[in-house]
Amino acid sequence: MTRETLFNLAVLAGLVALPLYAHLADEPFTITLATRAVILSLAAVGLNMALGIGGLVSLGHAVFFGIGGYAMGILAFHAQNYMPLMETPFLIEGTKSMPLIWLAAVVASALAALVIGLLSLRTSGVYFIMITLAFGQMFYYFAISWSAYGGEDGMSIYVRNGFPGLNTLVPIQFYGLCLAALVLALGFNGALARSRFGLALNAARQVPERVRAVGLDPFRLRLVAFTISGAITGLAGALFADLNRFVSPTMFSWQLSGEFIVFIIIGGTARLFGPVVGACLFVVLEHYIGGWSDYWHIWFGLLLLGIVLFGRGGVIGLIAGKARAHG
Amino acid sequence: MTTTLILEQFLNGLQSGIMLFLMAAGLTLIFGVMGLINLAHGSLYMVGAFCAATAAAATGSFALGLVAALAGAAAAGALIELVVIRRLYDRDHLDQVLATFALILIFSEGTRWVFGSFPLYLDVPEALSGPVTLPGGIQYPLYRLTLILAGLAVAVGLFWLIARTRIGVQIRAGENDREMIAALGVDIDRLYTFIFALGAALAGLAGALVGAIQSVQVGMGEPVLILAFVTIVIGGIGSIKGALVGALLVGLTDTLGSVFLPELFKLFMAPAAATQTGASLSSMAIYILMAVVLIWRPTGLFGARA
Numbered sequence: 001m002t003r004e005t006l007f008n009l010a011v012l013a014g015l016v017a018l019p020l021y022a023h024l025a026d027e028p029f030t031i032t033l034a035t036r037a038v039i040l041s042l043a044a045v046g047l048n049m050a051l052g053i054g055g056l057v058s059l060g061h062a063v064f065f066g067i068g069g070y071a072m073g074i075l076a077f078h079a080q081n082y083m084p085l086m087e088t089p090f091l092i093e094g095t096k097s098m099p100l101i102w103l104a105a106v107v108a109s110a111l112a113a114l115v116i117g118l119l120s121l122r123t124s125g126v127y128f129i130m131i132t133l134a135f136g137q138m139f140y141y142f143a144i145s146w147s148a149y150g151g152e153d154g155m156s157i158y159v160r161n162g163f164p165g166l167n168t169l170v171p172i173q174f175y176g177l178c179l180a181a182l183v184l185a186l187g188f189n190g191a192l193a194r195s196r197f198g199l200a201l202n203a204a205r206q207v208p209e210r211v212r213a214v215g216l217d218p219f220r221l222r223l224v225a226f227t228i229s230g231a232i233t234g235l236a237g238a239l240f241a242d243l244n245r246f247v248s249p250t251m252f253s254w255q256l257s258g259e260f261i262v263f264i265i266i267g268g269t270a271r272l273f274g275p276v277v278g279a280c281l282f283v284v285l286e287h288y289i290g291g292w293s294d295y296w297h298i299w300f301g302l303l304l305l306g307i308v309l310f311g312r313g314g315v316i317g318l319i320a321g322k323a324r325a326h327g
Numbered sequence: 328m329t330t331t332l333i334l335e336q337f338l339n340g341l342q343s344g345i346m347l348f349l350m351a352a353g354l355t356l357i358f359g360v361m362g363l364i365n366l367a368h369g370s371l372y373m374v375g376a377f378c379a380a381t382a383a384a385a386t387g388s389f390a391l392g393l394v395a396a397l398a399g400a401a402a403a404g405a406l407i408e409l410v411v412i413r414r415l416y417d418r419d420h421l422d423q424v425l426a427t428f429a430l431i432l433i434f435s436e437g438t439r440w441v442f443g444s445f446p447l448y449l450d451v452p453e454a455l456s457g458p459v460t461l462p463g464g465i466q467y468p469l470y471r472l473t474l475i476l477a478g479l480a481v482a483v484g485l486f487w488l489i490a491r492t493r494i495g496v497q498i499r500a501g502e503n504d505r506e507m508i509a510a511l512g513v514d515i516d517r518l519y520t521f522i523f524a525l526g527a528a529l530a531g532l533a534g535a536l537v538g539a540i541q542s543v544q545v546g547m548g549e550p551v552l553i554l555a556f557v558t559i560v561i562g563g564i565g566s567i568k569g570a571l572v573g574a575l576l577v578g579l580t581d582t583l584g585s586v587f588l589p590e591l592f593k594l595f596m597a598p599a600a601a602t603q604t605g606a607s608l609s610s611m612a613i614y615i616l617m618a619v620v621l622i623w624r625p626t627g628l629f630g631a632r633a
Contacts, residue, residue, distance in 0.1 A: 301432030
């Protein structure tokens with residue numbers, strides 16, 4: 001077992017033990033904080049499938065997060081107002097059931113990722129960064145102008161959606177759901193990285209010419225990775241909306257897209273648990289430095305600058321040593 | 328729908344396009360020569376606006392405000408080039424994105440620390456306020472007209488600088504082969520700092536000029552930054568000519584779209600629904616424009632390389 005695997009297991013144990021302790025000590029706020037960290041981790045794990053393996057620096061992943069959020073918001077909004085979503089050609093009702101909402105969130109964000117990917121993956125490098133950023137802004141402005149669903153003010157969902165067999169209003173139960181989703185996504189990510197698809201995608205990042213020479217199409221590999229990546233980030237968006245019981249255009253904001261990348265880098269690029277460590281550290285810092293100084297973004301910015309300029313490899317690189325030759 | 332309205336909106340689009348050009352020119356120059364993607368360019372726009380508002384409030388002179396904007400933004404640009412940006416030229420785009428994202432956080436939060444969260448106001452100078460009558464009897468704000476002319480003058484100056492001067496030769500040579508011009512005795516470090524400061528000064532100037540018709544506040548730079556990205560993606564990264572054409576296209580599409588799309592939809596829809604659909608579509612118009620250009624030419628209208 002490598003040091004990285006040990007460290008990952010320790011992180012996972014912490015994510016199980018800490019909220020359980022908070023539950024026993026009756027500190028619901030700590031559980032909410034942990035839920036937030038886990039959901040943001042999930043969003044960044046989604047991005048990491050495109051960025052970590054495929055080298056696709058998407059600065060627009062908040063699009064999928066927002067679409068997931070709005071999928072939840074729209075379905076629950078129609079359900080709470082007893083208003084069908086669509087009557088012709090066939091009736092679609094709103095719903096308060098999490099599994100259905102998740103399905104809608106995953107499908108909608110995967111479709112969006114497919115379309116955005118088809119357009120933006122025609123380019124690479126700095127063009128790709130700018131184009132994904134621009135599409136993010138497009139969705140942001142669209143959400144603002146979409147007054148049927150709250151426009152700029154967003155919309156509130158009064159009661160958290162339900163999951164069969166669980167009471168999602170109990171913080172620890174909702175946390176368990178989110179953690180389960182994260183663990184599943186991490187398992188999927190690990191399996192994907194080792195699969196033939198993952199190896200080909202990794203090769204397409206390093207030497208696209210050789211991949212093309214053996215008869216694979218880098219564009220299609222990247223498009224599939226980008227679509228899967230968007231779908232997982234979309235699922236995180238639906239959970240995030242359920243955590244806050246509120247969706248607004250800020251879920252599409254480009255700052256959020258930037259933060260997702262930041263999570264991955266703080267944790268360690270091309271590490272399975274990189275996004276998890278980064279997101280948890282971010283939430284902890286936001287809570288503690290934010291409580292101590294109103295201007296916590298300055299300190300966070302300086303920390304980030306330090307990590308980018310001097311501390312390559314992120315937190316996991318610091319603790320577990322250098323990454324294997326291919327991550 | 329009168330000709331006057333159409334012309335007026337056309338001029339508005341021209342004005343916002345030409346201001347966008349000032350932003351996009353710096354970005355595209357910095358990318359073309361140094362290969363750097365700079366997210367903090369919007370922060371330099373904000374720095375220019377705040378310098379102008381502070382100096383104009385202290386001295387009562389708009390001209391001194393503009394000087395302060397140019398000087399302040401150029402100084403901030405040179406400073407971050409020397410301290411941070413210089414270390415990023417050899418790094419991949421991911422590191423550049425992150426480091427300049429960190430700079431945005433520091434600049435925005437630092438400005439909020441010093442000036443507070445409330446917007447500052449920068450007044451249009453007395454001599455340029457009020458409308459002017461154009462040929463054809465159209466009333467148009469003199470200040471906006473001045474912006475168009477000033478922006479065009481800067482654009483001409485920039486083209487002249489790059490095409491006709493010694494420093495312009497070095498900039499163009501730097502785009503092609505940095506080792507070669509370093510070997511020929513050009514101080515490449517100084518050239519890079521100069522280009523970065525030049526781009527920063529252009530962004531600061533745009534911030535100050537636009538700041539007088541909008542409010543000067545923290546976070547004003549980022550929407551413009553993203554528009555500038557759309558502009559240079561359309562025009563082709565690294566091309567100043569592309570930046571000009573792209574900026575005018577984006578400025579006109581954005582302005583004309585938000586006025587005329589709702590009107591267009593009213594022709595065949597109920598007024599409320601038309602306003603709604605038109606507003607939604609016009610907020611997306613420039614991105615649709617970008618997507619169309621990308622399908623047609625993935626490297627932009629004037630871009631040579633991917």
